[in-house]
Amino acid sequence: MKPSIAIIGAGLAGLTLARDLSPHADVTLFEKARGLGGRMSTRRNDTHQWDHGAQFFTARSSAFKTLLTPFIADGTVVEWQPNITTLSPDKAPFKRPWFEPHYVAAPAMNRLLKAMATDLEVRLSTRVEKVEQQQDKWRLLDENAALLGEFDWVISSAPLPQTRALLPARLLGDTLARYSMLPCYSLLLAIDDADLPCWDAAQVNNAPIRWIACNHRLPGRNREAGAIVVHSTSDWATAHLEDDQEAVKQQLIESFCALSGVNAKAITQAQLHRWRYALSSDVAEPDAEFVLNASARLAACGDWCLGGRVEAAFTSAHQLAAVLLKQL
Template structure:
């Protein structure tokens, strides 16, 4: 019996690769350091409902990804979000209408990852720290010293700095991943018992610690009864305050939010902060996927392309396509 293919990471890239390989009749085994799939497309459950702390929405331009989004829509796990958008520049708010179609997972962003995963086998709370090759097959070891394998091939679908560490036995690919810088993002959720007096549902922010704010409950299918907002800090502010205690991060970004709306803002009845260490790649690339076909190692992720959700899906799909072609 042929050994399965190991896939490290269950973000959109890893799940796209897993789906394509499974559809082609290949056995896969997924590994995920978190407690659920989706990566930055995951949602945080809380006392005020689910909160999209990572990716806020996504767009679809590539024909292949458009087709995929249509399938998700038919499955009921995505919906179109049509927010009332604003720009804030030097403290001045102005409407920001556009024709772009924005998609979100329904009833929460994590619904997409769960739909993609289906019944595929996955090992959760399992942080892979080493990828090594035996005489014929690949083996993995996690942070607890557990070993997994044998595997015929390995797909690494994690942020570039984490991929670099796992590619010690594939120096060519390790060097490429090591050259990719990824910026952090502090994300804060705040909820208010009474709705804030603003029509705004999303805002692109300049000249502020904030980069983006969204009225999370304005997205389709959300289950919260309170006025929930997600605030994302800029990469620069996040990098400068990377180790700031969460309470102080909340205080800073809540204050910036009050300045943005220029109103007397009540104290929130709920707050939550999350630090994304590897939120977005610096600069775009056109790699699609990285591969050492002879060794049977493939690397994919949004950082191999545009840094967008679409880029992650295309990268994972391309990794699977190359591997399938190798196996034929």
């Protein structure tokens, strides 16, 4: 009989793991959100769409390139070659082109995850609240203490603080304590076409903001609807994490207008998203690409092990799967 495996979180890491393990195990993914995306999510309303988490990704390892190959072939993943500038409050803008391919999913960032989830069992809108051991099984419970299932293995791909809260510290705690995560604000704007910047994206220095993109100009989007995504720096988000959210939004709008030259009157919609666990802090010398206690049949993976990038999420999960496949 195949072993049963519960994976908590259906972001890129959870889906990678599920795809790798599914031929050899009965895998169930639990995802608290209503849809797939995690930190590669897309927000929509009647007129606009914004990729408010990851804006692009690179592919350096041959394993990640192999995953992407069919998705590039069918147009789910497209290379993005923006007209990119560098802005700062006290210096003239200058161009610093990218020297390696950068990719986006099309027509929205979460499309890659939707494509990866084909044929997998994903239970959406299902938050795992508690993980407990009973004899030789792991029991997963939801917020109403209802049993979600009993499994031989449980693996968390949730962001680090959520993984820490779920998995028994006595089995994984010391290892998990070595990593940490930082917040970020995403400001989502709709802007009249005539007032849009001439560049597609901007890296920003010395400001509360670190990144601005004309999201509607990413490949495969509706280029008519001016949709801007602004990301704050982690330092600024940390300093303003508990501030009044309306005040945070106004400060980021002011900074955006000052940097980009866009008139605030041209902004027709503005939303703020607070990511409490956005990016992992740099891991100078990573201890491991994942965390595993094989005798307890418990593991954790995600971008936080390797420095907080889309490819890091893939690598952590893919390496964990390779080790697990020898043990199942």
